[in-house]
Amino acid sequence: xxxxxxEQGVVIRILEISTSRSLRRNLAQMGIQIGDTVLVHRRVxxxxxxxxxxxxxxxxxxxxxxxxxxxEIVE
Amino acid sequence: MTMALVGQPNxxxxxxxxxxxxxxxxxxxFPGVTVHYTRSRILLDGSIAELIDLPGxxxxxxxxxxxxATRDFLLNEEVDVVINVIDxxxxxRSLELTLQxxxxxxxxxxxxxxxxxxxxKGIRINPLRLSKELGVPITETIAAEGVGIHALFQSTIELNxxxxxxxxxxxxxxxxxxxxxxxxxxxENTLTDQNQLPARLVAIxxxxxxxxxxxxxxxxxxxxxxxxxLRLAENRGKPADEVIESERHALSMQLFESVAEISxxxxxxxxxxxxWLTHKVWGYVIMLTLLAGFFSLVYGVGTFLEPQILSLFxxxxxxxxxxxxxxxxxxxxxxxxxxGLAGGIAIVLPYLLPFLLGMAILEDVGxxxxxxxxxDAFMHRxxxxxxxxxxxxxGYGCNVPAVMATRILTSPRDRFIxxxxxxxxxxxxxxxxxxxxxxxxxxxxxxxxxxxxxxxxIAFSGKILSSIMPESSPGMIxxxxxxxxxxxxxxxxxxxxxxxxxxxxxxPLLIAGSLLLSMGTYxxxxxxxxxxxxxxISLLGLPEVVGTTLIxxxxxxxxxxxxxxxxxxxxHVISVMSMSQIVVFTLFVTFYIPxxxxxxxxxxxxxxxxxLSVAAYSLAxxxxxxxxxxxxxxxxxxx
Numbered sequence: 047x048x049x050x051x052x053e054q055g056v057v058i059r060i061l062e063i064s065t066s067r068s069l070r071r072n073l074a075q076m077g078i079q080i081g082d083t084v085l086v087h088r089r090v091x092x093x094x095x096x097x098x099x100x101x102x103x104x105x106x107x108x109x110x111x112x113x114x115x116x117x118e119i120v121e
Numbered sequence: 122m123t124m125a126l127v128g129q130p131n132x133x134x135x136x137x138x139x140x141x142x143x144x145x146x147x148x149x150x151f152p153g154v155t156v157h158y159t160r161s162r163i164l165l166d167g168s169i170a171e172l173i174d175l176p177g178x179x180x181x182x183x184x185x186x187x188x189x190a191t192r193d194f195l196l197n198e199e200v201d202v203v204i205n206v207i208d209x210x211x212x213x214r215s216l217e218l219t220l221q222x223x224x225x226x227x228x229x230x231x232x233x234x235x236x237x238x239x240x241x242k243g244i245r246i247n248p249l250r251l252s253k254e255l256g257v258p259i260t261e262t263i264a265a266e267g268v269g270i271h272a273l274f275q276s277t278i279e280l281n282x283x284x285x286x287x288x289x290x291x292x293x294x295x296x297x298x299x300x301x302x303x304x305x306x307x308x309e310n311t312l313t314d315q316n317q318l319p320a321r322l323v324a325i326x327x328x329x330x331x332x333x334x335x336x337x338x339x340x341x342x343x344x345x346x347x348x349x350x351l352r353l354a355e356n357r358g359k360p361a362d363e364v365i366e367s368e369r370h371a372l373s374m375q376l377f378e379s380v381a382e383i384s385x386x387x388x389x390x391x392x393x394x395x396x397w398l399t400h401k402v403w404g405y406v407i408m409l410t411l412l413a414g415f416f417s418l419v420y421g422v423g424t425f426l427e428p429q430i431l432s433l434f435x436x437x438x439x440x441x442x443x444x445x446x447x448x449x450x451x452x453x454x455x456x457x458x459x460x461g462l463a464g465g466i467a468i469v470l471p472y473l474l475p476f477l478l479g480m481a482i483l484e485d486v487g488x489x490x491x492x493x494x495x496x497d498a499f500m501h502r503x504x505x506x507x508x509x510x511x512x513x514x515x516g517y518g519c520n521v522p523a524v525m526a527t528r529i530l531t532s533p534r535d536r537f538i539x540x541x542x543x544x545x546x547x548x549x550x551x552x553x554x555x556x557x558x559x560x561x562x563x564x565x566x567x568x569x570x571x572x573x574x575x576x577x578x579i580a581f582s583g584k585i586l587s588s589i590m591p592e593s594s595p596g597m598i599x600x601x602x603x604x605x606x607x608x609x610x611x612x613x614x615x616x617x618x619x620x621x622x623x624x625x626x627x628x629p630l631l632i633a634g635s636l637l638l639s640m641g642t643y644x645x646x647x648x649x650x651x652x653x654x655x656x657x658i659s660l661l662g663l664p665e666v667v668g669t670t671l672i673x674x675x676x677x678x679x680x681x682x683x684x685x686x687x688x689x690x691x692x693h694v695i696s697v698m699s700m701s702q703i704v705v706f707t708l709f710v711t712f713y714i715p716x717x718x719x720x721x722x723x724x725x726x727x728x729x730x731x732x733l734s735v736a737a738y739s740l741a742x743x744x745x746x747x748x749x750x751x752x753x754x755x756x757x758x759x760x
Contacts, residue, residue: 075217
């Protein structure tokens with residue numbers, strides 16, 4: 047499943063990030079990489095972005111990017 | 122001694138800088154506010170030292186112009202000590218930059234800032250342990266409250282005095298280290314005389330595929346570099362740059378875990394507030410309410426103060442008119458100067474002051490990144506993403522920092538579209554025109570409609586530009602910082618910093634312009650300019666005398682309104698212009714050519730060709746909008 051299809055409040059683990067090199071790097075710079083466990087913090091309507099939290103950092107992420115991240119649910 | 126503050130966006134570098142240098146660097150609770158560096162001389166232990174506040178960067182691999190600026194500065198300038206400011210509440214991530222600074226080999230001091238915020242998140246860090254692991258001195262600070270600042274600079278002085286070479290005992294996994302070591306020893310002999318970068322750093326950077334370091338590496342080693350990258354990729358089954366990234370990530374997390382204790386954070390009221398403010402329905406309702414409240418505040422304060430201060434000036438001018446010959450040059454000159462003064466004090470300040478105060482509070486609380494989050498879906502319709510709302514929001518204050526803030530975007534195409542959009546945003550100068558003319562004479566609802574129309578025009582322009590440059594926007598990644606209680610002192614000092622900009626730069630211009638125009642009217646130069654602009658002015662159905670005011674408006678947008686009073690010979694505009702003329706004039710001023718300062722910023726960011734096209738586009742847009750406005754008002758029966 048991809049990150050965008052998850053429910054608010056679940057904890058997921060990132061399995062794969064299939065996006066451009068620069069976006070993947072941007073994510074890495076904010077401390078988010080493959081293998082990290084992340085909380086799906088908030089979602090908005092109109093195909094808007096989602097908020098995720100990882101080790102104290104809250105990051106807003108657009109839909110297309112969230113869809114390119116393959117995840118599994120941890121809890 | 123020269124010290125540079127380096128850290129990730131929104132870690133409090135500028136707050137730290139301001140606490141020792143006086144409020145000079147704009148701060149906000151928003152990543153990426155500082156896009157150029159500010160220098161200041163400070164007194165340290167009786168001797169003068171230089172402190173530099175650099176733009177925040179996530180890593181030393183430059184991916185946006187703001188990051189390149191900081192990196193180039195660190196690599197090329199003589200800096201004695203680098204102060205690495207870390208937001209303790211996001212330590213794990215921040216250490217990735219620290220590791221790269223260690224690789225850079227510069228004398229380093231770590232400032233563990235916002236420790237109060239870390240405690241609120243349930244993170245307790247052992248600074249002694251971290252200091253030992255990293256091999257650098259560490260000071261805990263709360264820059265916003267001035268806690269620990271003295272100790273920080275004390276350790277900086279000590280480090281500079283000792284200037285012992287730093288050698289951190291940190292290393293990556295063995296297989297990666299062996300690739301780095303081999304490449305570093307190859308590079309060692311060839312590099313040293315050309316640049317002072319440590320070979321290990323260059324080796325890591327070329328493995329990461331850093332363009333800058335690659336192009337500087339000797340040609341005969343290119344094949345070996347490629348082989349090393351392949352070796353790294355084969356070891357781990359992923360591209361070399363990802364290997365290095367994940368090594369750094371793993372090392373930071375491991376460091377973090379060894380020095381920090383994480384407990385369940387105590388109940389935080391901010392979490393409850395945030396749940397409302399970013400709620401899928403209430404978030405939007407609250408956002409609109411807040412903006413409406415902000416709008417009414419500016420309107421309320423402004424319309425309350427404007428007539429009172431204005432009548433003082435008018436009384437003054439009238440009494441001077443009794444002592445001086447009303448038709449003489451002397452009176453014309455005095456009147457010109459007084460009207461220029463009145464424009465600044467009575468018409469601009471009453472709106473500007475509440476606006477700047479409100480803006481400062483919104484910025485410091487940390488609400489703006491939430492707006493970016495809520496608005497991302499709408500920005501997408503314009504072919505941009507949520508981060509582009511940062512320059513847009515800044516644009517409501519002033520277009521110049523807004524255009525510069527487009528540097529936080531990584532793609533040149535996004536930067537261009539965002540900077541065009543930034544110039545279309547009605548800045549605080551245009552805000553005073555909209556409020557001082559339309560809201561004051563016709564009503565607040567009309568002013569609100571101009572803002573709404575402006576948003577439509579921006580959306581339309583964004584849509585056109587993104588269809589001309591159809592590159593899929595990479596999508597938003599934006600850090601959303603926690604809320605902070607705004608500090609009154611910081612709010613006032615920030616407002617003052619921006620207000621001073623208006624007083625120092627705009628005011629003399631307003632007075633000189635007003636004087637020039639009153640002279641022009643006296644000697645009848647203005648007629649020639651007005652005749653030149655007649656086709657445009659009559660197309661818009663405006664009085665002929667407003668021609669010159671539009672020329673002045675290119676210097677500063679408020680100038681066009683102040684000049685309007687001068688040109689009409691009264692500050693009671695409604696007595697000589699009809700309601701529809703006031704609206705059309707304001708529409709035109711809101712949209713036409715960005716002011717010279719914005720043009721200069723645009724020129725620097727996107728080049729003169731594109732800057733001129735933006736000017737031409739906005740002139741055309743202003744004319745069309747003014748014309749449509751005129752017709753619509755005519756059809757509505759507004760005269």
